[in-house]
Amino acid sequence: MKNWVLIGALALIHFSTFGQENAMKKIDGGSYLPLYGNSNEEVNVSAFYIDPLPVTHEAYLEFVKEYPEWQKSKVKGLFADKRYLEVWENDLSYPSVLKNSPVIQVSWFAAKAYCACQGKRLPTVDEWEYIAMANEVKEDARGDSLYNLAILRSYETPKTYLLQVGSKPSNVYGVYDLHGLVWEWTLDFNSIIITGESRNNGNTDQGLFCASGALGANDLMNYAAFMRYAMRSSLKARYSMTNLGFRCAKDIKQ
Amino acid sequence: MEIKKLNSFRGYFYLFILLIPVIIVGCQSNESEKRYTPKSVADYSKIKVFGEEHATLTAPPNVPPPVGNRPAKKLFVEMEIIEKEGEMADGVTYMYWTFGGSVPGSFIRTRVGDVVEFTISNHPDNKLPHNIDLHAVTGQGGGAEASFVAPGQQKVFSFKVINPGLFVYHCATAPVGMHIANGMYGLILVEPEGGLPPVDREFYVMQGDFYTEGKFGQQGLQPFSMQKAIDENPDYVLFNGKVNGLSGDNSITAKVGENIRIFFGNGGPNLVSSFHVIGEIFDKVYLEGGEQFNHNVQTTLVPAGGSAIVEFVADVPSNLVIVDHSIFRAFNKGALGILSVSGEENKEIFAGAIMEGIYQPEGSVIQNMPKSELEIEAPANLTKEEQLIAGKNLYMQACFACHQPNGEGIPNAFPPLAKSDYLNADVDRSIGILLHGLSGELVVNGKTYNSIMPAQQMNDSEIANVLTYVYNSWGNSGKVVTPQMVKAQR
Numbered sequence: 001m002k003n004w005v006l007i008g009a010l011a012l013i014h015f016s017t018f019g020q021e022n023a024m025k026k027i028d029g030g031s032y033l034p035l036y037g038n039s040n041e042e043v044n045v046s047a048f049y050i051d052p053l054p055v056t057h058e059a060y061l062e063f064v065k066e067y068p069e070w071q072k073s074k075v076k077g078l079f080a081d082k083r084y085l086e087v088w089e090n091d092l093s094y095p096s097v098l099k100n101s102p103v104i105q106v107s108w109f110a111a112k113a114y115c116a117c118q119g120k121r122l123p124t125v126d127e128w129e130y131i132a133m134a135n136e137v138k139e140d141a142r143g144d145s146l147y148n149l150a151i152l153r154s155y156e157t158p159k160t161y162l163l164q165v166g167s168k169p170s171n172v173y174g175v176y177d178l179h180g181l182v183w184e185w186t187l188d189f190n191s192i193i194i195t196g197e198s199r200n201n202g203n204t205d206q207g208l209f210c211a212s213g214a215l216g217a218n219d220l221m222n223y224a225a226f227m228r229y230a231m232r233s234s235l236k237a238r239y240s241m242t243n244l245g246f247r248c249a250k251d252i253k254q
Numbered sequence: 255m256e257i258k259k260l261n262s263f264r265g266y267f268y269l270f271i272l273l274i275p276v277i278i279v280g281c282q283s284n285e286s287e288k289r290y291t292p293k294s295v296a297d298y299s300k301i302k303v304f305g306e307e308h309a310t311l312t313a314p315p316n317v318p319p320p321v322g323n324r325p326a327k328k329l330f331v332e333m334e335i336i337e338k339e340g341e342m343a344d345g346v347t348y349m350y351w352t353f354g355g356s357v358p359g360s361f362i363r364t365r366v367g368d369v370v371e372f373t374i375s376n377h378p379d380n381k382l383p384h385n386i387d388l389h390a391v392t393g394q395g396g397g398a399e400a401s402f403v404a405p406g407q408q409k410v411f412s413f414k415v416i417n418p419g420l421f422v423y424h425c426a427t428a429p430v431g432m433h434i435a436n437g438m439y440g441l442i443l444v445e446p447e448g449g450l451p452p453v454d455r456e457f458y459v460m461q462g463d464f465y466t467e468g469k470f471g472q473q474g475l476q477p478f479s480m481q482k483a484i485d486e487n488p489d490y491v492l493f494n495g496k497v498n499g500l501s502g503d504n505s506i507t508a509k510v511g512e513n514i515r516i517f518f519g520n521g522g523p524n525l526v527s528s529f530h531v532i533g534e535i536f537d538k539v540y541l542e543g544g545e546q547f548n549h550n551v552q553t554t555l556v557p558a559g560g561s562a563i564v565e566f567v568a569d570v571p572s573n574l575v576i577v578d579h580s581i582f583r584a585f586n587k588g589a590l591g592i593l594s595v596s597g598e599e600n601k602e603i604f605a606g607a608i609m610e611g612i613y614q615p616e617g618s619v620i621q622n623m624p625k626s627e628l629e630i631e632a633p634a635n636l637t638k639e640e641q642l643i644a645g646k647n648l649y650m651q652a653c654f655a656c657h658q659p660n661g662e663g664i665p666n667a668f669p670p671l672a673k674s675d676y677l678n679a680d681v682d683r684s685i686g687i688l689l690h691g692l693s694g695e696l697v698v699n700g701k702t703y704n705s706i707m708p709a710q711q712m713n714d715s716e717i718a719n720v721l722t723y724v725y726n727s728w729g730n731s732g733k734v735v736t737p738q739m740v741k742a743q744r
Binding site: 086155159183227230231233243 | 339381383406407427428429432478480
């Protein structure tokens with residue numbers, strides 16, 4: 001009996017991954033200059049697939065139906081704090097206005113499980129930052145001050161998690177909403193530490209703080225990135241935050 | 255022989271042992287004469303705590319009650335971080351990041367030796383992580399690292415205050431400048447044993463510079479401008495977080511003869527304040543918020559991330575104007591507050607104007623702009639609504655200091671514009687007053703005034719706008735003044 005369920009589930013996963021994979025965008029690898037690290041050492045990013053949209057409440061409901069251990073009342077405290085799916089009315093229902101809004105108040109464990117159940121994974125910080133440099137026309141729009149301003153604005157605008165996914169234009173890769181709606185979990189969110197004490201240049205994480213020391217008048221993008229890194233480093237894997245959602249990525253098999 | 259030798263050796267040995275303490279003590283006393291041990295280390299860090307207490311926190315301009323004679327205690331402080339939109343000036347809003355919902359953040363009052371258990375909560379709707387660096391804390395980052403907290407989380411950390419004084423606290427999360435520029439600062443007072451000497455009134459005032467995309471007065475929600483912040487070029491320099499943060503409804507009041515103490519801090523992020531009260535002299539200033547004080551000070555310099563305690567007795571009734579005496583900040587960027595002192599006149603100290611008249615030496619017209627410059631701008635034809643908006647802005651810049659925000663004027667000094675019979679009787683006369691100034695006696699609403707209004711350096715459309723605003727406010731006749739009408743009176 002148990003085996004049948006398992007096989008059934010596997011078939012379902014296979015089916016759904018097949019469906020999703022078509023929808024995923026293929027990102028050709030490349031290299032980029034991250035906020036941290038030496039100022040002239042580029043980081044290589046291998047090719048990968050990425051979900052074009054953040055995971056919505058609607059999609060997340062399907063997940064918790066299939067995997068009840070991730071339902072609001074059943075989730076283990078070790079894997080999600082008390083705010084996990086706090087806006088949900090009960091285990092299987094969220095406020096209907098949020099149907100196409102990004103799912104929020106999910107822990108890293110939950111996001112990771114969601115992606116794993118579809119044969120995917122969370123994107124790494126480098127992958128995420130790599131595609132987040134793009135605007136509608138350019139792969140690296142970091143030199144475009146208007147683009148940077150728009151990002152900074154959205155970080156200051158409250159309650160953007162209520163917006164619907166995919167309602168703004170996609171970037172040049174066909175990926176939507178990397179900026180403007182919610183922060184997103186990354187696989188290695190805590191690998192770069194901006195410590196709570198963020199001013200001791202060069203003391204804790206040499207590269208990162210050197211970058212901070214080198215901030216010039218034109219590095220508005222770095223300010224936006226700083227806010228993202230600061231946010232990531234304040235997280236713990238069980239936190240379920242109101243302004244934090246996720247999307248999945250996937251390796252390209254050689 | 256052998257024994258004797260041994261004995262004498264023992265003798266020396268005992269002598270040596272006896273001498274050891276003398277040598278050590280000698281060294282120590284020498285050492286302590288040379289070394290200065292601050293009181294914070296020698297005494298304050300060793301103060302024992304007796305009992306517990308929940309700290310009262312207050313929003314500006316209020317200050318929690320003095321510590322008085324209480325012993326050092328374990329003090330619980332709870333503070334919530336809230337990101338919220340608030341009014342910066344009339345029709346101008348800003349996304350403030352706050353400690354406790356106000357800019358500056360809640361005032362914390364402690365006593366030296368207190369062990370503070372600080373709970374910091376980051377509201378779940380907030381978008382960013384925050385923390386707090388209290389300059390009163392001895393320890394890593396002033397508590398910044400220990401208090402780093404994600405939205406929807408809370409952290410508790412603890413410290414002992416071992417230096418009395420008035421200290422700034424602020425957020426220190428990357429990008430630090432932006433967190434401070436958005437209003438994340440406040441004051442924590444550490445009172446000495448026995449408390450500060452009692453006074454009649456205490457106020458909490460803090461200055462901050464703000465960087466908006468739009469210029470001063472530009473309407474609507476104004477986003478933060480990183481570029482202006484980096485250029486250190488603020489459009490607003492404010493007391494208590496908004497243009498009317500310390501004037502109008504938020505003015506502070508006192509009575510003649512009262513002892514007044516202002517806890518003044520400067521959050522920055524960039525500017526240094528030349529703190530001054532027009533019409534008063536600080537009887538006592540605790541320099542930089544520390545233990546030293548100076549007497550009879552006109553203006554005290556308060557660095558960004560620094561403070562001062564100023565004390566004075568208000569001797570005569572008046573509206574004391576609190577400013578940053580880097581004076582364009584006061585009259586053009588908002589760093590202006592009012593301390594309204596009421597009570598009996600004291601002619602011994604201030605007799606008021608004894609005589610006045612017009613003094614016009616030859617060539618006094620040099621103060622006027624060359625006429626051609628005023629004529630460059632063609633009179634724009636605005637709608638009445640546009641005129642009202644533009645006029646209100648001008649009024650708040652050029653007129654309100656005397657005629658007051660709601661045109662009520664100041665009794666015996668500046669005539670009212672609200673429901674003013676004099677104003678409503680003759681439009682051309684009003685235009686003429688703005689163009690040429692006015693002095694001498696006049697009667698407005700049955701009261702006699704005798705003061706001077708200078709000619710206004712405005713162009714035709716500006717005068718038309720400000721007058722249209724005045725005529726359409728506060729129960730006045732609702733007339734519309736056009737630039738052409740102004741031109742005709744030049």
